[in-house]
Amino acid sequence: MRSHRLKILMVIVALAAVAIVVPNTGSFVILLVTRALAFSILVMSLDILLGYTGLASLGQAAYLGVGAYATAILATKYHFGLGWDFWLVLLIGILLGAALAAFFGLLAIRASGVYFLMITLALGQCVWGLAYRWNSLTGGDNGINLRERPKFGGIDLANELTFFFLVFAVFCASLALMYTLVRSPFGRSLAGIRERELRMQILGYNTWLHKYIAFIIAGAFGGLSGVLWAHTAGIVSPENVVLTTSVDALLMAVLGGAGTLVGGVIGTFIVFGLREFLSTLVPWWQYVLGVVYVATILYLPTGLMGIPERLRQKRAKPDNPDGAKKLASLHHAEKTT
Amino acid sequence: MNLNFWVIQTFNGISYGALLFLVGSGLSLIFGVMRIVNLSHGSYFMLGGYVALTVIWTTGSWLLAIPVAALTIAFLGLAMERIFLRQLGFDPLRQVLLTVGFAFLFQQAALDIWSGNNFDINPPAVLSQSIQIGGIFLPLYRAFMIAIALAIGLVLWLVMEKTQIGAQVRATVDDAQMARGVGIDTSRISMMIFSLGAFLAALGGVIGGAFLGIYPGLDFEMLPIAFAVVIIGGMGSLGGAAIGALIVGLADNFGKALFPEISYFTLYAPMALILAVKPTGLFGRE
Amino acid sequence: MSADTAANGQTPVLELKGLSKSFGGLHAVRGVTFKIMPGDRKAIIGPNGAGKTTLFNLITGIFPASSGQVLLFGQDITGWQSHRRTALGMARTFQITSLFPRLTVLDNVLLAIEGLRPSKFVMWRFLSSYRDVYDKAHQLLEQAAFADRANTEVRYLSHGEQRQLEIVLGLASDPKILLLDEPAAGLSSGESVEMTEFLMRLDPELAILLIEHDMDVVFDLAHTISVLHFGEVLETGKPEQIKNSQKVQEIYLGTG
Numbered sequence: 073m074r075s076h077r078l079k080i081l082m083v084i085v086a087l088a089a090v091a092i093v094v095p096n097t098g099s100f101v102i103l104l105v106t107r108a109l110a111f112s113i114l115v116m117s118l119d120i121l122l123g124y125t126g127l128a129s130l131g132q133a134a135y136l137g138v139g140a141y142a143t144a145i146l147a148t149k150y151h152f153g154l155g156w157d158f159w160l161v162l163l164i165g166i167l168l169g170a171a172l173a174a175f176f177g178l179l180a181i182r183a184s185g186v187y188f189l190m191i192t193l194a195l196g197q198c199v200w201g202l203a204y205r206w207n208s209l210t211g212g213d214n215g216i217n218l219r220e221r222p223k224f225g226g227i228d229l230a231n232e233l234t235f236f237f238l239v240f241a242v243f244c245a246s247l248a249l250m251y252t253l254v255r256s257p258f259g260r261s262l263a264g265i266r267e268r269e270l271r272m273q274i275l276g277y278n279t280w281l282h283k284y285i286a287f288i289i290a291g292a293f294g295g296l297s298g299v300l301w302a303h304t305a306g307i308v309s310p311e312n313v314v315l316t317t318s319v320d321a322l323l324m325a326v327l328g329g330a331g332t333l334v335g336g337v338i339g340t341f342i343v344f345g346l347r348e349f350l351s352t353l354v355p356w357w358q359y360v361l362g363v364v365y366v367a368t369i370l371y372l373p374t375g376l377m378g379i380p381e382r383l384r385q386k387r388a389k390p391d392n393p394d395g396a397k398k399l400a401s402l403h404h405a406e407k408t409t
Numbered sequence: 410m411n412l413n414f415w416v417i418q419t420f421n422g423i424s425y426g427a428l429l430f431l432v433g434s435g436l437s438l439i440f441g442v443m444r445i446v447n448l449s450h451g452s453y454f455m456l457g458g459y460v461a462l463t464v465i466w467t468t469g470s471w472l473l474a475i476p477v478a479a480l481t482i483a484f485l486g487l488a489m490e491r492i493f494l495r496q497l498g499f500d501p502l503r504q505v506l507l508t509v510g511f512a513f514l515f516q517q518a519a520l521d522i523w524s525g526n527n528f529d530i531n532p533p534a535v536l537s538q539s540i541q542i543g544g545i546f547l548p549l550y551r552a553f554m555i556a557i558a559l560a561i562g563l564v565l566w567l568v569m570e571k572t573q574i575g576a577q578v579r580a581t582v583d584d585a586q587m588a589r590g591v592g593i594d595t596s597r598i599s600m601m602i603f604s605l606g607a608f609l610a611a612l613g614g615v616i617g618g619a620f621l622g623i624y625p626g627l628d629f630e631m632l633p634i635a636f637a638v639v640i641i642g643g644m645g646s647l648g649g650a651a652i653g654a655l656i657v658g659l660a661d662n663f664g665k666a667l668f669p670e671i672s673y674f675t676l677y678a679p680m681a682l683i684l685a686v687k688p689t690g691l692f693g694r695e
Numbered sequence: 696m697s698a699d700t701a702a703n704g705q706t707p708v709l710e711l712k713g714l715s716k717s718f719g720g721l722h723a724v725r726g727v728t729f730k731i732m733p734g735d736r737k738a739i740i741g742p743n744g745a746g747k748t749t750l751f752n753l754i755t756g757i758f759p760a761s762s763g764q765v766l767l768f769g770q771d772i773t774g775w776q777s778h779r780r781t782a783l784g785m786a787r788t789f790q791i792t793s794l795f796p797r798l799t800v801l802d803n804v805l806l807a808i809e810g811l812r813p814s815k816f817v818m819w820r821f822l823s824s825y826r827d828v829y830d831k832a833h834q835l836l837e838q839a840a841f842a843d844r845a846n847t848e849v850r851y852l853s854h855g856e857q858r859q860l861e862i863v864l865g866l867a868s869d870p871k872i873l874l875l876d877e878p879a880a881g882l883s884s885g886e887s888v889e890m891t892e893f894l895m896r897l898d899p900e901l902a903i904l905l906i907e908h909d910m911d912v913v914f915d916l917a918h919t920i921s922v923l924h925f926g927e928v929l930e931t932g933k934p935e936q937i938k939n940s941q942k943v944q945e946i947y948l949g950t951g
């Protein structure tokens with residue numbers, strides 16, 4: 073319980089630092105951080121599925137896609153969402169993400185393991201196929217350019233810093249909501265399903281329903297990140313819903329540490345940072361990224377967030393699992409005799 | 410839309426299906442034997458094409474390029490399986506992620522070695538002609554693709570059905586644990602199947618490179634299509650892969666010609682539906 | 696005891712009518728019929744592969760039955776999903792320990808308690824703010840002498856402790872009938888004595904259906920014993936009867 077408080081405190085301090093430091097940097101960094109924040113909402117939503125529920129989705133970009141395309145189409149075709157109605161678009165993005173997930177979930181939730189991977193891949197590809205080919209609606213390969221950002225009250229989101237604060241605020245709210253979710257009774261039930269679904273059924277949980285709800289919630293946050301992403305990038309294209317984007321999100325979550333929420337955010341920042349910074353410095357930056365991925369998966373299955381725990385275990389005992397088992401059974405023997 | 414349209418599109422669809430069979434059959438066998446969702450399969454296809462290009466540039470021989478490329482990539486697959494995948498044991502997610510990590514590495518390597526340009530693999534002039542059948546011109550090369558796929562399919566089928574090794578592979582697909590129980594070296598089978606899959610994908614890359622071209626991004630373009638083949642056909646079944654490849658090849662061609670706006674949707678939506686109803690695919694064993 | 700309550704016309708807690716299951720050509724359970732009244736302690740014994748676990752899986756809805764009926768408190772639940780059966784007051788443990796290995800002992804118990812509460816769908820409030828749930832969890836852990844290990848991850852517990860926690864999880868939902876699948880499997884004789892004592896201290900109104908190979912546990916706990924052989928109930932009777940039965944000697948005790 074104390075460790076939870078400490079972690080929350082650390083995250084708040086880190087967020088405060090971001091809020092203070094970033095505005096004082098150049099527009100390059102501001103833009104980079106804004107992009108990473110918008111995308112990390114998607115990564116966190118994926119972590120709800122991957123890290124907490126044990127469902128590895130290969131199609132999470134689809135939800136970012138519907139949010140982003142809805143935003144772009146409404147803005148360019150109907151000039152909607154560029155004033156106060158931006159907030160309505162935010163809501164529409166959330167609802168569309170949730171609705172798409174509610175539909176896809178009906179097909180996908182029954183499957184598990186590799187089959188879940190495959191079916192989410194197929195569903196993601198459906199969305200990509202439409203984005204890529206449905207020229208009249210989506211602009212096809214070229215995508216849709218958003219020529220302006222919303223303006224309401226005295227606030228003009230065209231200003232990079234203002235926009236950064238908006239994304240930052242939505243990010244913080246998302247993090248808080250998702251954190252509450254994962255520690256709520258419902259969130260804990262997801263962890264139980266991840267660990268042993270059959271036992272959960274026997275304990276009285278309708279696990280299908282719990283997974284389905286989690287899937288919808290993840291879709292909703294995905295849609296939200298899409299709305300922000302559309303205005304961050306200024307362009308929405310099939311690139312946003314392509315398989316590699318989903319895969320990227322998955323890798324970011326794993327890199328930071330699945331099942332930790334903030335791990336996904338750290339993963340996102342590292343990957344975005346490597347891409348933007350390293351690519352300006354060295355031509356072989358993608359090797360670094362590839363090696364980081366491969367090394368993480370091989371040697372750090374719990375991700376970067378898992379490092380402290382690993383160190384602690386190493387320091388505590390040479391081989392913790394067995395050590396602990398022996399200790400525990402000794403204790404038990406004492407008690408019984 | 411006259412008869413010519415239908416004949417030509419059908420022919421194109423079947424020949425594209427032939428290519429997809431090369432990519433899909435390997436992927437399907439890999440899944441069947443190892444239960445791995447191999448996301449570097451598209452990379453093998455692309456790299457096969459690139460290696461072939463290099464062979465053609467240095468020796469000028471297209472005929473030589475085919476075996477060299479396919480064997481090089483088969484060896485690459487073998488190394489990947491032995492050195493990396495092996496040590497993960499059975500952990501689907503980590504295996505998938507590992508294959509993606511490699512796909513990204515391959516992508517960058519290809520970009521460095523072969524630049525970002527779009528290349529064509531030009532087959533010998535004999536194959537570049539068209540043959541005229543009943544007033545319709547059909548490219549000979551596409552007929553050649555069909556012939557290759559048929560030949561490969563026949564060999565694979567014979568090996569699977571008639572040899573000791575084939576029987577072992579089938580047993581492993583059915584139930585790996587049981588297969589181990591009766592003394593089959595499933596680790597060796599996995600290694601063989603994985604490199605066979607890479608071999609076939611690379612072969613597809615060389616052959617398909619003539620009309621698809623070879624370019625960065627081809628890997629992740631090919632990958633989901635290969636999965637559609639596997640899913641529709643059924644995982645771990647050779648005959649299924651053939652049927653799946655044919656269906657996808659035709660659906661892709663006619664989809665693009667008839668309803669371009671939703672052409673990919675018409676490919677992936679059935680794939681998702683099939684998975685939802687029967688996860689092992691239309692012709693896959695339960 | 697069970698005989699006269701049954702005569703009272705009271706509804707049985709659990710009733711099986713001709714319950715059968717086949718896997719392809721294999722008839723794992725064939726026409727099993729019996730009743731369990733409140734407070735009954737019934738053991739099911741039988742050689743390996745007799746179909747005991749399969750019978751539990753049919754009762755708890757993990758497998759659909761091929762034919763026959765399962766009645767819980769007089770209600771036909773044959774086609775129901777597992778979680779709905781649990782909600783009526785049934786709980787079970789598993790032969791192969793099936794806990795949540797990477798969660799703490801406390802979290803395991805919390806999940807078990809939440810299973811039947813509507814608050815399991817609440818997502819806007821921390822679980823830790825539910826005092827009553829925590830109090831109940833601590834109380835359960837206290838009873839089973841687990842209090843000092845509440846924050847240990849389950850995978851670090853000894854086998855014996857995990858077996859015991861299995862039962863704690865089963866009890867967390869306050870069931871009226873508890874199905875125990877070889878609770879003493881893999882325990883040392885000291886541990887299994889302790890386990891038996893723990894089970895004997897449970898609420899006498901709780902009906903228990905027990906699968907067990909350890910005959911000491913069976914004879915200590917059970918009021919009636921049914922012998923399952925090739926999926927069929929071969930014989931049912933009081934422990935003394937079963938002990939002396941010729942048939943049982945042949946197929947079971949003789950080999951064991």
Ligand SMILES: Nc1ncnc2c1ncn2[C@@H]1O[C@H](COP(=O)(O)OP(=O)(O)OP(=O)(O)O)[C@@H](O)[C@H]1O
Nearest residue numbers: 718721723741742743744745746747748749750790
């Ligand atoms: N899911 C299944 N699919 C096919 N056969 C099964 C399945 N589950 C059990 N069986 C078979 O049903 C028979 C009964 O198995 P079961 O597990 O019920 O035996 P058991 O009496 O619990 O044995 P043990 O004492 O070893 O636990 C066995 O022959 C087993 O192989």
Ligand SMILES: [Mg+2]
Nearest residue numbers: 747748749790
């Ligand atoms: Mg059993």
